[in-house]
Every structure is written in structure tokens, then in C-alpha cells.
Amino acid sequence: MLAGTPSPHSASSIRGLGDGQAWLTLVFGPMYLLALLGNATLLTVIQIDSTLHQPMFLLLATLAATDLGLATSIAPGLLSVLWFGPLSVQYAVCLIQMFFVHALTAMESGVLLAMACDRAVAVGRPLHYPILVTKARVGYAVLALTLKAVAIVVPFPLLVARFEHFHAKIIHHAYCAHMAVVELVVGNTRVNNLYGLALSLAVSGVDILGIAGSYGLIAHAVLQLPTWEARAKAFGTCSSHICVILAFYVPGLFSYLTHRFGRHTVPKPVHILLSNVYLLLPPALNPLIYGVRTKQIRNRFLEMFKFRKKQF
Template identity: 85%
Template sequence: MTEAPQPNSTFSRPTFFILTGIPGLVGVQAWLTLVFGPMYLLSLLGNGALLAVVQTDSTLHQPMFLLLATLAATDLSLATSIAPGLLAVLWLGPRPVPYAACLVQMFFVHALTAVESGVLLAMACDRAVAVGRPLHYPILVTKARVGYAALALVLKAVAIVVPFPLLVARFEHFQAQTIHHVYCAHMAVVELVVGDTGANNLYGLVLSLAVSGIDILGITGSYGLIAHAVLQLPTQESRAKAFGTCSSHICVILAFYVPGLFSYLTHRFGRHTVPKPVHILLSNIYLLLPPALNPLIYGARTKQIRDRLLEIFTFKKSQF
């Protein structure tokens, strides 16, 4: 393992970085695999099952379920982009990661996070149209438009996240090779840079506020329209049914944005008051908890998916 440089020393761009894990928890971090390992397993099984059900059941080839499949694919990719390396670092200790692979991971983590936020906004808009204008829903929301929206979200994420690795790649000198983190987070790598990192910090701040802020405003506006439409319904039963169709989506939104905003605020404004191990744990929970919970939430609260899964398991059980 490369020795730590002296405080005033610098060296050229390294061929690899060393991910050390969670500072201050080195002695016990192997036990954290008992937390993050099951999260990743749930992500693989749950999202894989959702994708398989939507793909194989033609009755689920509708905009609402296609958006759900898009969310499941994003969750599966996001969890896989960090979980294998994270578990290896926690269980086996510090691990080297090639410089190029570190930048690639940085890109995918941030891009997939942006895609997930956009998919949640698209799902909120879908529910707003379904509840507010149910008669026009089949005309306004089609499978083709869902496909175009998914493609637009991917292209947007690529366009806005590509500058992250490029802004890091422009630096030629670093203070150290050791990243005190479990994956190649943008700011964790920037902390090692020798030079003016103002552009990196500013772009990260602007991007976080723009992407998350706009999506949160859009989601809030959509649910404002939903609430207005629901309150106009004539009976208590119809209002409860309309709110019930949106409750699972609200749970998914909370599971994604609450840990994410808390992690972001503690990193930006509480760096001197919130211990670094807490911040790193929050960032891992933010990236792994929603992919693990989303399939459980939708599987439990979406009748069509729940019934289809029960049919599959009942059929397999009857074969034995």
C-alpha cells in the first residue's frame, strides 16, 4: 500500500486510488456488511422480479407500469454501481481502484441518481394526469411518450453529469491516493486535488440545487394538482381510492429525497459538526435504501403486481 505523503508533498496523477472504507469505523465496518449486504440482495431480487413481471405480463404494458419498470431498472443499476465495491471494502479492507474506473463510477453514480429523480417526477406527472384528467389520460399518456421521456431523462443525465469526471480529470497533481470513502464520490476525490477546485464545488452545488430543486418543485406541483382534483370528488370512498393509488409513489419519493437531502445538507453545511463517518453512512443509505425499499413498496401496494407475483409463486409451488 502506498505510504501517506507528507503534508506539503504532491505527486502526479495516480494510476489508482485506495478506498479505505469509513474512517473511525475500520475495526467494526465488516459488521456493516450485515446491513448493506441484505439491502443489495433485496435490490437485486425485488427490482429483478418487478422487471420480469412487467416484461412477461402483457396486461402490464401500460404507461404507469412502464414507468415503474424504468424506476426498477434505474434502482438496479444504481445499487450495482456501488454495492459490490462497497461490500468488498467493508469486508476485506482498503482496496485499490484504477484511476479511470474511479471516474467511471463517479459518472454512473451521479447520472443514475439524476435519472431516478427524473423518473420520480415523471411518475408524479403521470398520476396527476390520471387523477385530474382520467378521460384524457389514454390520449395524453401513451407508451411511446413514456419511451421518449425515459430517453430524454437518460440524455439529460449524461449531459449534466459528464462535467464531473472531466472537471476532475483536468487536475494533474494530488495530495494523496487515499480516498476516505467506500466509493468514488465526486467531493471525496476533489478533496485530494492540488489546485483550485472552485469550479468543481460550484458546479456540484448548482447541479444539486437545479436537478433536485426543479424535480422536487415539479413533484410538489403535481401532488398539489392531485390533491385539488381528489378533493373535488363527490364521495369519501372515491377520494380514499384516488389517494390510495398515489400512496405508494409518495412513500418512494420520501424514501429517496429525505435521506438524500439530509446527506446533502450535512455535507454542505454541517461538515464541522456532523462526523465524517455519519456523513458517509448517510450517503450509502441514500443510494442503497431506495432501491431496496421501492420493490417492496410497489409490490405490497400495487394490486396488479401483487396479484401477478402471487400467481407466479402459487404456480411454482403447485409444481412440487
């Protein structure tokens, strides 16, 4: 469309996929369903079992709630675009979606850092763990992470809302990503670009360094243990979290690198699909990873399943 003042409607689409884009619902649809069912089940198990009301599992519940919000903020729109084509959305709704997608992504990264710190204390100072890590402190940490995510992401929609003219009103993306909207702006977007880059490096960079530092302390503590069996047991308590970290950061890093350095070699639809995989894959995999590898959750879920089966 021609440039003009912001319309109360914008449209999102994925250009270049052709007739095959409807078939992608067979990939992203099950991922979203798995994210919904898996994280809802995880939250239910933790809520009804009082023995799981411990700092580690409360952080896991926070991660599950974040995953639910993150998946729901993009998946319905993505599936609608893939199945029905360009989707018309209110301009205000687009800005709201932008805020939630980026805030929940920052929240997820922060929770993973908090979980790494929790494991570092549990492995490095097990005798002091009940004193150092309490439910109250976990609550304060979650509140701080939430406030941080809100504070750093609020400028995104505000920086976009200040512009009055756009080259077009069709966002070639499945959701209202900040940079996808900025690409349509008529005017100087240097502040948007710099803030987006600085935020990505600061949030992800700081969290990754914190996670690496935590696992450095864990590795040091594990290597001090006298037997191989003790080392394997201590390291096994962190295996689920390591898998979750890899599921979140590896696709994200791959998506970031292809966007920054492969813009002219990697097709635009591939960039878009990678960004959606980056946001949908962790919410789909995290419940499976923790449900299978965490003994307390696995046993509690099997008990619930057997109880319901007996009722029928």
C-alpha cells in the same frame, strides 16, 4: 500518500470505523441483496405480463432498472471496503464509477418526477389519460431523461480529470463521489465546487418543485370529488409513489444537510455511511413498496409463485 501525478490506482476507504466496520456488511449486504432480488422480480413480472405493458408500469420498470444500476454501482465496492479494508481501483474506473453514480441518481430523480406527472394526469383528467399518456410518449420521456442525466453529469469526471496532482491517492469514501475526489486535488477547485452545488440545486430542486406541483394538482382534483370514498380511492392510487418519493428524498436531504452544515459536528464516517444509505435504501425499499401496495403486481406475483409451487 504524497502529492504527485495521478496514479493508475486510487484507493477508497472509510477511516474511523475501527474494528466494527466489518459488521456493517450485515446491514448493507441484505440491502443490496434485497435491491437485486426485488427489482429483478419487478422487471420480470412486468415483462411477462402483457396487461402490465401500460405507461404507469413502464415507468415503474424504468425505476426498477435504474435502482438495479444504482445499487450495483456502489454496493460491491462498499461491501469490499467494509470487509477487507482499503480497496485499490484503477483511476479510470474511479472516474467511470463517479459518472454512473451521479447519472443514475439524476435519472432516478427524473423518473420520480415523470411518475408524479403520470399520476397527476391519471387523477386530474382520467378520461383523457389514454390519449395524453401513451407508451410512445413514455419512451420519449425516458430517452429524454437519460440524455439529460448523461449531459449534466459528463462534466464531473472531465472536471476532475483535468487535474494532475493530488494531496493523496486514498479517497476516504466507499465510492468515488465527486466531492470526495475533489477534496484531494492540488489546485483551484472552485469550478468543481460551484458546478456540483449548482447541479444539486438545479436537478433536485427542479424535480422536487415539479413533484410538488403535480401533487398540488392531484390534491385539487381529489378535493373536487363528491364523496369521501371516491377521494380515498383516488388518493390511494398515489400512495405507493408518495412512499417511494419519501424514501428517496428524505435520506438524501438529511445526508445533504449533515454534509453542508454538520461537517464539524458530525463525524466523517457518519457522512459516508449516510450517503450510502441514501443511495441503497430506495433500491431496496421500492420493490417492496410497489409489490405490496400495487394490486396488479401483487396478484401477478402470487400467481407466478403458486404456479411454480404446483410444478414442484
